[in-house]
Every structure is written in C-alpha cells, then in structure tokens.
Amino acid sequence: MFIATNRFKVKHGSEAEFERVWRERDTYIASVPGFVAFDLCRGAEKEEYTLYISHTVWGSKADFEAWTKSEAFRLAHRDAGASSNRVNYIGGPEFEGFESVLSLTPGEKAA
Structure with missing residues (x-):
C-alpha cells in the first residue's frame, strides 16, 4: 500500500474557500486502478495559517x-x-509519499 499526501498552508480567512474548492471539484479519481481512499484533513491552526493535508x-x-x-x-x-x-496559500503544496510497512485492521495483531 502507498499513501500520498500534500500539505497546504492556508492563510486564515481562506479555509472555507479552500474546503469549498475541494468539495466541488471533480477529482476523476474514483475509477482509477489502484485507488483505495481519499481524505482532506484540517490540522492545527498556526499563527499565520491553518494546516491541511490531502x-x-x-x-x-x-x-x-x-x-x-x-x-x-x-x-x-x-x-x-x-x-x-x-x-x-503560504507557499505551494508539499508532497510526501509513504510505503506502508505495517497495516492493521480491527482485531489484527502485528506479526
């Protein structure tokens, strides 16, 4: 499994617009082979921005x-x-990619 994230530093006052853009856009991703899931996550509020990740x-x-x-x-x-x-935004999106080395579901234990 592979997890791809992009970090966005959204200036205060633009959070609602940022979320609207993501809600209303067509991502074309649902039928792409290998796609499993997507989340847009709001993180901590810093002095100059709110952190988000896709x-x-x-x-x-x-x-x-x-x-x-x-x-x-x-x-x-x-x-x-x-x-x-x-x-x-403050800067552009910052990509980070991760290969899963351990994945657990409810009831499973790490081997």
Missing part, C-alpha cells in the same frame, strides 16, 4: 505513479491555481 491511499506506489501520468490526473488538476479559486 491524503490518498493506493494499492501500490506504481498505482499512484500511473495516476500522476494519467489523463484523469490532468483533468483533476487543470484548474489548480485558477483565479476562480480564491484561496490564499
């Missing part, structure tokens, strides 16, 4: 990499940075 779970790193090279990816990101998205 969090996707993939069957494998290869599945994620194939998504980044797909037409679905291009369609999902075509309006990124558009003036219609009035979100104030």
Whole structure:
C-alpha cells in the first residue's frame, strides 16, 4: 500500500474557500486502478495559517505513479491555481509519499 499526501498552508480567512474548492471539484479519481481512499484533513491552526493535508491511499506506489501520468490526473488538476479559486496559500503544496510497512485492521495483531 502507498499513501500520498500534500500539505497546504492556508492563510486564515481562506479555509472555507479552500474546503469549498475541494468539495466541488471533480477529482476523476474514483475509477482509477489502484485507488483505495481519499481524505482532506484540517490540522492545527498556526499563527499565520491553518494546516491541511490531502491524503490518498493506493494499492501500490506504481498505482499512484500511473495516476500522476494519467489523463484523469490532468483533468483533476487543470484548474489548480485558477483565479476562480480564491484561496490564499503560504507557499505551494508539499508532497510526501509513504510505503506502508505495517497495516492493521480491527482485531489484527502485528506479526
């Protein structure tokens, strides 16, 4: 399993708009091979911004990499940075990718 995250530092006052953009956009991701799950998470409020992460779970790193090279990816990101998205950021998104080395479900124990 592979987990891909992007961190966003959203300036105070832009949180509602940031969340609206994510709720209303078509991600084109649901039918992509290897896609497992997506979450948009709001984190801590800092002095200048609120931290968010987008969090996707993939069957494998290869599945994620194939998504980044797909037409679905291009369609999902075509309006990124558009003036219609009035979100104030500090810097750009910060990508982090993780390969799962241990995954547990309820009732399981680590071996």
